Amino acid sequence: MQIPNRPPVVVGVTGTAAGLAAVRLAAREAVSRGTSLSVVHAFTWTESEVAWASARHAAAHVVEAAVATAQRSTPGVDVRGQLVDGPAGRVLRKLSRTAVLLVLGDDDLAATGRLTAGSALLETVTQAWCPVAVARGPRPPSGRVLAAVDGSASSVLALRFAGEDAHRRGVPLDVVHVVAPGREAAGHRLLDEMIAAVPGLPAARRRLLTGPPAPALVSASRRAGLIALGPRGAGGAARFGAVAGELLRRGGCPTVFAHGRRAAARHIGAPGSGRETETGSGRGIETRSLN
Secondary structure, eight states: OOOTTOOOEEEEOOSSHHHHHHHHHHHHHHHHHTOOEEEEEEEOOOSOHHHHHHHHHHHHHHHHHHHHHHHHHSTTOOEEEEEEESOHHHHHHHHHTTOSEEEEOOHHHHHHSSOOTTOHHHHHHHHOSSOEEEOOSSSOOOSOEEEEOOSSHHHHHHHHHHHHHHHHHTOOEEEEEEEOTTOHHHHHHHHHHHHHTSTTOOOEEEEEEESOHHHHHHHHHTTOSEEEEOSSTTTTOSSOOHHHHHHHHHOSSOEEEOOOOEEEOOOTTOTTOOOEEEOOOOOOOOOOOOO
C-alpha cells in the first residue's frame, strides 16, 4: 500500500543494462516502502537543433523503457518517468534532497572497470543528501542484509538503514565489524555499542571479521542480499573513505552508502568528541530482542 506524501525512491537511468538493473532494485525498494518510484534520465546536448531533436527522442525512449521494466519486474509499483535537462551528477544531487533513496547502476565500472574524477556515479555517491544504492547484476539478489560498522556516525546511519530494510523485507540482519588480529575484544565492544546506538533494531547477528577491512567486506558482500556502510568511515575522510571506495568498485551485492542531514553526533568509542557529522532520524522499527 502506498502512503501519501512519502518521499519517492529515485533511480537514474542511461539506457544500459546496468541502469535497468538499478530500476529493478529501485522498484522493489519503492514498493517495500509504500512510496512511488521516479525514473530519471539527465539530458545534455550541445550540437545542432536537428540532432538535438533526435537525441531528445532517444532519451525519452530510455525513460519509457525503464518505466516498462519497473512495471514488469514489480507489478503494482507506482512509477513515473522524468527527462531532466542538465549534467547527471548535478541533476541527481538535486533530486537526492527530496528522495528517500537514490538508486544507480554501476555503468562507469561496467564500461571501464574504474572510476574517473568526472564520474557521475562517483559524484553522486559522495555528495548525495540521501542514501545511495548501487545495483549489481541483472536482478536484486535475496539474502541477508549486512551493516558494516566502524564506530563512525555515518556507520550509525548505515546500521539504521540496514535494520529498516531487513525489517521491511523480512530478511535476517548481520552487523559486521572488521578488526586487526588481536583486537577482537575491542571489536566485540564496538559491536555492542553500535547496536545500542540504534534503538529498535530487528534481531541481529553480530559478526566480527579479522584482517584488512576492504577485502573482508568485499568477500562478505558476495554472499549477501545488500550491504550498507558509511561513505566516510572512522578515519574522517572528507568525502569518501578507502573502504567505501573499494566496496563501490568491487562489491558483490547492492551497496548502500548512507548519507543523512547534518546534526550533532558522536563517534562510537570516542567519548566527548561531539563534532558535527551526518546523522538521520529514520522511521521507527518494532523493537525485538537481539541475539
